[in-house]
Amino acid sequence: MxxxxxxxxxxxxxxxxxAEEDKKLISFILTNGQCCWRAVPKxxxxxxxxxxxxxxxxxxxxxxxxxxxLSEYExxxxxxLHAQLGNRWSKIASHLPGRTDNEIKNHWNTHIKKKLKKMxxxxxxxxxxxxxxxxxxxxxxxxxxxxxxxxxxxxxxQQPLQVDFDPKVDPNKEPEKPETSLESSTITEEAKEEDQxxxxxxxxxxxxxxxxxxxxxxxxxHEILMPCAPxxxxxxxxxxxxxxxxxxxxxxxxxxxxxxxxxxxNTITNNNNNEDKDDDNNxxxxxxxxxxxxIGNRYWLINEDDDxxxxxxxxxxxxxxxxxxMESESWGYGLF
DNA sequence: AATACCATCAACCGCGCTACT
DNA sequence: GAGTAGCGCGGTTGATGGTAT
Numbered sequence: 359m360x361x362x363x364x365x366x367x368x369x370x371x372x373x374x375x376x377a378e379e380d381k382k383l384i385s386f387i388l389t390n391g392q393c394c395w396r397a398v399p400k401x402x403x404x405x406x407x408x409x410x411x412x413x414x415x416x417x418x419x420x421x422x423x424x425x426x427x428l429s430e431y432e433x434x435x436x437x438x439l440h441a442q443l444g445n446r447w448s449k450i451a452s453h454l455p456g457r458t459d460n461e462i463k464n465h466w467n468t469h470i471k472k473k474l475k476k477m478x479x480x481x482x483x484x485x486x487x488x489x490x491x492x493x494x495x496x497x498x499x500x501x502x503x504x505x506x507x508x509x510x511x512x513x514x515x516q517q518p519l520q521v522d523f524d525p526k527v528d529p530n531k532e533p534e535k536p537e538t539s540l541e542s543s544t545i546t547e548e549a550k551e552e553d554q555x556x557x558x559x560x561x562x563x564x565x566x567x568x569x570x571x572x573x574x575x576x577x578x579x580h581e582i583l584m585p586c587a588p589x590x591x592x593x594x595x596x597x598x599x600x601x602x603x604x605x606x607x608x609x610x611x612x613x614x615x616x617x618x619x620x621x622x623x624n625t626i627t628n629n630n631n632n633e634d635k636d637d638d639n640n641x642x643x644x645x646x647x648x649x650x651x652x653i654g655n656r657y658w659l660i661n662e663d664d665d666x667x668x669x670x671x672x673x674x675x676x677x678x679x680x681x682x683x684m685e686s687e688s689w690g691y692g693l694f
Numbered sequence: 695a696a697t698a699c700c701a702t703c704a705a706c707c708g709c710g711c712t713a714c715t
Numbered sequence: 716g717a718g719t720a721g722c723g724c725g726g727t728t729g730a731t732g733g734t735a736t
Contacts, residue, residue, distance in 0.1 A: 417705085468702055
């Protein structure tokens with residue numbers, strides 16, 4: 359018997375999400391948490407398939423997402439991780455807090471590939487391109503490697519070219535790859551083993567200094583300035599930038615119980631990891647709710663519709679916000 | 695100003711994996 | 716062990732905005 363379609367496609371909406379749909383999905387998940395995705399659209403009153411809802415949530419609506427262009431340091435991390443993991447975008451994303459596999463994948467295809475080629479590096483193999491004349495051949499080979507596995511080095515001692523994009527990062531402090539990392543990065547190893555190999559590459563503090571403290575200004579709730587869209591905006595696009603409204607303002611954000619702890623370095627105190635994520639759920643209250651993901655990137659929440667009923671739902675829902683964060687799989691980042 | 699071309703990225707599609715019965 | 720359901724992942728597509736002509 360063949361696989362059933364993920365959803366009954368008849369009558370289901372496709373294409374870009376509208377602000378209204380976003381609100382419904384957010385409201386539902388904030389209220390109920392992430393449960394069975396197949397049931398979400400029905401329960402949330404959405405004419406979408408569960409898969410679409412999950413994608414929308416994980417790639418766009420998730421509150422802990424960091425948006426905007428990847429920093430140079432993040433790019434460097436992506437390149438390093440790609441050299442070890444190949445096109446395993448979700449694995450790569452798991453090492454970049456607030457970034458999604460889709461985002462990283464897109465960034466790789468649109469920016470990093472070009473950058474590497476420009477620098478004479480084969481993005482597929484992470485080795486220097488032999489010469490410009492052979493670039494076309496490499497391109498062809500790269501195109502053939504759609505499902506390429508992590509680089510199998512032809513010569514054991516040959517290391518992928520490491521690219522230091524960020525001059526601010528002290529090269530001396532850059533964690534050295536374990537000697538066995540590439541040899542063992544046949545990636546068929548167990549995930550734990552893999553994490554053990556990769557995680558030490560990116561010291562947590564360095565990571566934080568690398569982009570969190572630089573790019574995530576710590577601001578107090580009262581300092582937040584919500585961008586307001588022109589009232590004439592009539593777009594129905596799900597694009598975050600085009601449908602700013604006053605929805606967030608109605609959320610009475612100051613009533614939030616933010617339990618975010620920053621240390622002296624403005625880094626997020628969070629000791630979560632994949633193994634003890636559940637154990638930490640109850641006692642780890644460190645959440646970066648006031649970093650840019652909520653403030654700078656959640657302006658899609660603002661909506662011109664002054665729908666008091668929905669806002670009430672949100673007000674109630676937001677009290678569960680912290681809990682939802684703790685339950686979110688996204689807090690399994692190995693870096694924390 | 696109009697059109698063509700290009701770049702970007704959100705969303706979709708199909709497959710694989712895992713858990714459950 | 717086989718069948719099924721559900722989720723996650725990676726590749727691809729298509730809409731949109733920007734730039735060049």
